[in-house]
Amino acid sequence: MPSPDLVPRLARAKFRAWHRGTREADYIFGGFFDTYHSAWGEADLAWFETLLDEDDVDVMAWALGTATAPASFTGPMLEALRKLDYVRI
Numbered sequence: 001m002p003s004p005d006l007v008p009r010l011a012r013a014k015f016r017a018w019h020r021g022t023r024e025a026d027y028i029f030g031g032f033f034d035t036y037h038s039a040w041g042e043a044d045l046a047w048f049e050t051l052l053d054e055d056d057v058d059v060m061a062w063a064l065g066t067a068t069a070p071a072s073f074t075g076p077m078l079e080a081l082r083k084l085d086y087v088r089i
Contacts, residue, residue, distance in 0.1 A: 009045055010037060016052045025056040027087050028063055035086035047077050 014037070018030035029052065040048070051059060051073065061067035063081050 003041075006040075006042065006045055009049070010040075013037070013045065013048055013052065017048075020056050022056065025060065027089060028060055028081075029056075031086040031088060032081055036080060044077060047073070047075075051081075 014030075014033055016029075017033040018026050020026050020029055033048065037045075037048075058067065059081075062069040062073065062078065063084060065082060069078055
């Protein structure tokens with residue numbers, strides 16, 4: 001269960017993740033959120049919020065491995081994003 005102070009931020013992040021403007025981006029961002037958010041702490045949520053501010057095309061390229069993500073995004077969260085095991089279509 002997330003800490004109470006993260007609940008409103010998680011709700012905003014979920015909405016932003018599932019309302020990107022294209023179905024493909026919704027599946028990447030929203031599916032990732034739905035699969036992994038329950039284990040996130042402050043740092044993980046901050047990483048995801050920063051990711052939500054990036055262009056969809058860039059993030060999808062990082063997830064698919066067709067472009068290199070900036071160093072600020074490297075780490076276990078990016079590795080989880082690249083697995084694409086959260087896309088359920």
